[in-house]
Amino acid sequence: MAESTIFLVEDNPDDAFLVSRIIGKVCSETIIVARDGEEATNLLQGMAADGSYRQIRLVLLDLKLPKINGIEVLQAIRNSDPLRDLPVAILTSSDNDTDQERCRVLGVLDYIFKPLTADRLQRVLSLTKDI
Amino acid sequence: MDENSAERGSMGPLPYDLSGIALLYVEDEADARSMVGKMLAMNYPKLKLHTADNGAVGLELYREHEPDIVMTDINMPVMDGIRMSREIKSINSEARIIAVTAHSDTSYLLNAIEIGIHYYVLKPINYEELFSIIDKILEQIVLKRLVGEQNRRIIESERQLSGAQRIAHLGSWQLDLTDGSMNWSDELYRICGVEPESTPAYYLTFLDRFLPEDREVIKKAIRDAVDDRQPVSALFCRIRRPDGSVRILRVEAEVILDGEGVPATMIGTSHDVTELKQAEEKIRTLTDELERRVIQRTSLLQASVRELESFSYFVSHDLRAPVARLEGFCRALAEECTNCSSAYCSVYAERAERVVRQIKHIIDAFNNLTHYAKCKLVLGEVDLSAVVRNIAAGFEQSEPQRQVEFVIADALLIRGDRGLLQIAMEHLIGNAWKFTSKKEWARIEFGYSDEGGMRVYFVRDNGAGFNMRYLDKLFKPFQTIHSPGEYTWNGTAIGLATVHSIVLRHGGKIWAEGEVDKGATFYFTLEPNPEPGNFIEHPPPA
Numbered sequence: 001m002a003e004s005t006i007f008l009v010e011d012n013p014d015d016a017f018l019v020s021r022i023i024g025k026v027c028s029e030t031i032i033v034a035r036d037g038e039e040a041t042n043l044l045q046g047m048a049a050d051g052s053y054r055q056i057r058l059v060l061l062d063l064k065l066p067k068i069n070g071i072e073v074l075q076a077i078r079n080s081d082p083l084r085d086l087p088v089a090i091l092t093s094s095d096n097d098t099d100q101e102r103c104r105v106l107g108v109l110d111y112i113f114k115p116l117t118a119d120r121l122q123r124v125l126s127l128t129k130d131i
Numbered sequence: 132m133d134e135n136s137a138e139r140g141s142m143g144p145l146p147y148d149l150s151g152i153a154l155l156y157v158e159d160e161a162d163a164r165s166m167v168g169k170m171l172a173m174n175y176p177k178l179k180l181h182t183a184d185n186g187a188v189g190l191e192l193y194r195e196h197e198p199d200i201v202m203t204d205i206n207m208p209v210m211d212g213i214r215m216s217r218e219i220k221s222i223n224s225e226a227r228i229i230a231v232t233a234h235s236d237t238s239y240l241l242n243a244i245e246i247g248i249h250y251y252v253l254k255p256i257n258y259e260e261l262f263s264i265i266d267k268i269l270e271q272i273v274l275k276r277l278v279g280e281q282n283r284r285i286i287e288s289e290r291q292l293s294g295a296q297r298i299a300h301l302g303s304w305q306l307d308l309t310d311g312s313m314n315w316s317d318e319l320y321r322i323c324g325v326e327p328e329s330t331p332a333y334y335l336t337f338l339d340r341f342l343p344e345d346r347e348v349i350k351k352a353i354r355d356a357v358d359d360r361q362p363v364s365a366l367f368c369r370i371r372r373p374d375g376s377v378r379i380l381r382v383e384a385e386v387i388l389d390g391e392g393v394p395a396t397m398i399g400t401s402h403d404v405t406e407l408k409q410a411e412e413k414i415r416t417l418t419d420e421l422e423r424r425v426i427q428r429t430s431l432l433q434a435s436v437r438e439l440e441s442f443s444y445f446v447s448h449d450l451r452a453p454v455a456r457l458e459g460f461c462r463a464l465a466e467e468c469t470n471c472s473s474a475y476c477s478v479y480a481e482r483a484e485r486v487v488r489q490i491k492h493i494i495d496a497f498n499n500l501t502h503y504a505k506c507k508l509v510l511g512e513v514d515l516s517a518v519v520r521n522i523a524a525g526f527e528q529s530e531p532q533r534q535v536e537f538v539i540a541d542a543l544l545i546r547g548d549r550g551l552l553q554i555a556m557e558h559l560i561g562n563a564w565k566f567t568s569k570k571e572w573a574r575i576e577f578g579y580s581d582e583g584g585m586r587v588y589f590v591r592d593n594g595a596g597f598n599m600r601y602l603d604k605l606f607k608p609f610q611t612i613h614s615p616g617e618y619t620w621n622g623t624a625i626g627l628a629t630v631h632s633i634v635l636r637h638g639g640k641i642w643a644e645g646e647v648d649k650g651a652t653f654y655f656t657l658e659p660n661p662e663p664g665n666f667i668e669h670p671p672p673a
Binding site: 015095113 | 455456459
């Protein structure tokens with residue numbers, strides 16, 4: 001796996017479809033979808049171990065997730081030595097001020113209210129480096 | 132004896148008030164009667180003088196006037212002085228009688244002593260002697276009067292004290308610490324349910340009145356008071372009356388020391404406070420009941436607020452996700468339809484997208500509304516007049532072409548949450564601004580009136596008004612009473628519901644009056660000291 005990748009954490013298949021569609025319109029990145037927080041952390045740990053995490057250009061993270069929520073996933077990323085600097089953008093439909101503040105403190109590129117638009121994704125990607 | 136020698140000379144007038152004292156002078160010799168009468172009148176100008184020329188007339192006058200002093204000749208026609216004196220003494224044994232006797236009358240003297248005539252003056256009268264006798268008698272009379280007066284006062288004040296004790300249900304007592312004998316006031320007997328003086332007053336009989344469990348308490352309090360020479364203060368103890376009823380007494384007492392500093396006596400009061408205590412108990416019961424109800428209502432309120440909270444959480448979180456999803460699909464559809472053969476596809480997709488945006492507006496409005504209903508108030512002084520002036524200025528700037536006269540009452544300072552009140556006034560003034568838009572000349576007034584101790588604020592306009600039939604819809608969220616297109620409508624129909632909620636949070640009420648095409652007036656009140664409470668985060672302790 002050598003291509004540049006977008007790591008999407010989204011439990012809802014419709015949302016996953018809509019985001020994938022926008023990604024497909026904006027760039028040619030490969031998409032990895034994790035369907036809950038636990039799957040996301042497991043996958044990311046595996047990628048950290050084999051070094052493939054370096055291919056991740058952007059993590060698009062939903063907050064409301066089964067098992068492990070988005071904030072916890074973000075914390076796990078920021079606490080992991082190799083993953084620490086991964087660019088993360090939050091995708092959410094809730095306007096919870098507390099969540100927004102916690103994400104800001106943990107460090108995110110953007111905090112996006114659903115639905116994601118092509119323009120918004122383009123802007124976020126412009127903040128990341130090409131892989 | 133001439134008149135000069137009869138003057139009182141250096142003796143001076145008697146230092147007593149002689150008014151009301153009378154003297155009866157009985158003498159059959161007219162000259163003597165006239166002479167002595169004059170001398171008496173001169174020396175005792177205040178003395179009331181009656182004269183008679185024999186014992187029978189004298190007795191008659193005595194019966195009529197009951198004079199304090201009788202001065203009588205002995206040997207007289209019709210009735211002699213001795214017989215008259217006997218009669219007078221039988222009427223009033225304390226009558227003071229001066230016998231004016233000639234040496235020849237000595238045969239009467241023994242009788243006179245027997246009758247109780249204590250004073251004698253020999254004829255011819257030595258005035259100095261006579262006046263000294265009268266002075267002595269007057270002195271006795273005046274002293275007796277004074278003593279009588281003092282006695283009356285003492286009796287009166289005792290009567291008052293007893294009356295006061297009776298009215299106040301306050302009994303008093305005195306305890307002789309050497310032998311345990313006591314003195315109870317009449318009221319103390321009555322408090323104990325017995326006739327005054329009907330039972331012997333001893334310390335032991337006093338203690339017997341109390342309920343066994345309280346008896347030890349009062350015994351100990353009195354013992355401690357004597358040991359420490361400290362008063363007994365506000366001790367509440369129960370007694371049982373012979374009829375079985377129980378009374379509550381408030382007992383207070385003080386120790387009195389003898390000359391050597393040893394406790395000798397104790398004086399105390401026993402106040403029957405049964406009714407007072409019963410009233411206190413009733414108030415306590417009522418207060419408890421009220422508190423129980425408040426707690427019950429608060430928990431009901433909390434329950435409904437929690438329900439609202441979970442509902443608003445559902446709207447703001449759970450509902451947002453599918454709505455955002457729907458918006459995403461609408462946009463995708465619109466994008467994919469740009470090259471579609473059917474012209475309607477993209478139009479419908481765009482319309483659908485617009486509907487979704489409306490839904491999102493409503494969700495936001497709803498969330499704001501629930502936020503106002505449950506957020507914590509930040510209380511401070513708010514100049515409502517200044518708030519309204521700023522809002523008015525904002526509207527005037529936004530549409531400078533409109534002619535709107537604002538009339539705003541000055542310096543309406545209130546206590547409340549500035550942010551929330553600002554929002555409420557924006558809605559009220561905003562409504563007035565909007566619904567006067569079709570008037571050539573518009574007038575919007577913010578004022579107040581004081582009605583029955585309550586300040587009522589109002590916002591009045593001369594705009595479209597409303598039909599009072601729709602009054603109950605006015606303050607409900609998402610209800611409108613104007614048809615679409617009548618007025619520029621970019622709100623979500625929660626303005627007045629928001630105002631209602633904010634006024635409620637400030638402990639006030641809101642109501643409205645209107646007439647179609649004449650205008651509307653919105654009235655509201657505000658509690659001077661609103662509760663800041665946040666129902667959810669700080670529930671009151673159950």
